[in-house]
Amino acid sequence: GDSVTQMEGPVTLSEEAFLTINCTYTATGYPSLFWYVQYPGEGLQLLLKATKADDKGSNKGFEATYRKETTSFHLEKGSVQVSDSAVYFCALSDRQGAQKLVFGQGTRLTINP
Amino acid sequence: DTGVSQNPRHKITKRGQNVTFRCDPISEHNRLYWYRQTLGQGPEFLTYFQNEAQLEKSRLLSDRFSAERPKGSFSTLEIQRTEQGDSAMYLCASSLVETALGYTFGSGTRLTVV
Numbered sequence: 001g002d003s004v005t006q007m008e009g010p011v012t013l014s015e016e017a018f019l020t021i022n023c024t025y026t027a028t029g030y031p032s033l034f035w036y037v038q039y040p041g042e043g044l045q046l047l048l049k050a051t052k053a054d055d056k057g058s059n060k061g062f063e064a065t066y067r068k069e070t071t072s073f074h075l076e077k078g079s080v081q082v083s084d085s086a087v088y089f090c091a092l093s094d095r096q097g098a099q100k101l102v103f104g105q106g107t108r109l110t111i112n113p
Numbered sequence: 114d115t116g117v118s119q120n121p122r123h124k125i126t127k128r129g130q131n132v133t134f135r136c137d138p139i140s141e142h143n144r145l146y147w148y149r150q151t152l153g154q155g156p157e158f159l160t161y162f163q164n165e166a167q168l169e170k171s172r173l174l175s176d177r178f179s180a181e182r183p184k185g186s187f188s189t190l191e192i193q194r195t196e197q198g199d200s201a202m203y204l205c206a207s208s209l210v211e212t213a214l215g216y217t218f219g220s221g222t223r224l225t226v227v
């Protein structure tokens with residue numbers, strides 16, 4: 001079945017550092033790809049998405065590009081802030097049918113001032 | 114509209130007891146999903162409804178689990194004869210079929226079985 005593999009955490013960075021969280025996927029079709037973020041004590045929030053190959057999703061300074069050739073959707077941010085500390089989940093979904101999400105295991109990110 | 118609401122936020126129960134969780138989706142959303150998230154893992158799909166019809170159930174949803182969505186509005190998830198392995202965060206999400214994958218998640222119900 002479809003699956004998502006994320007970079008192992010936790011990840012600890014200093015403020016203003018460059019962030020990359022790796023995500024690769026396995027899917028039989030052509031899924032849509034997502035990054036969700038979970039702040040402490042809160043629900044999952046959609047951070048960004050891309051629905052086809054070479055699309056770039058972006059939001060709040062975060063970016064990820066749908067790379068079909070490498071089956072990857074790595075999350076990047078040029079300069080992280082303390083407020084970016086959270087757990088980040090990569091996910092995929094069929095574009096038709098149930099559109100249920102398949103998540104990676106999550107990567108905990110801590111940003112130190 | 115205040116988003117997807119889940120109640121209770123926390124539930125502690127003794128093994129063998131039955132529990133029921135409620136999810137109130139965004140009012141105009143016709144799809145409703147249930148996911149389960151265990152500690153240190155990503156959420157896993159349990160089931161989903163389109164209006165009042167339950168269209169798919171995961172093999173994770175054993176016979177002790179049942180979900181309903183009467184009248185296509187709120188939904189309930191019941192777990193009978195709870196086991197310690199049921200301890201998890203239960204997440205609800207809603208969306209419009211017509212919207213390209215626009216899920217909104219609730220804050221979840223954390224279940225602890227002692």
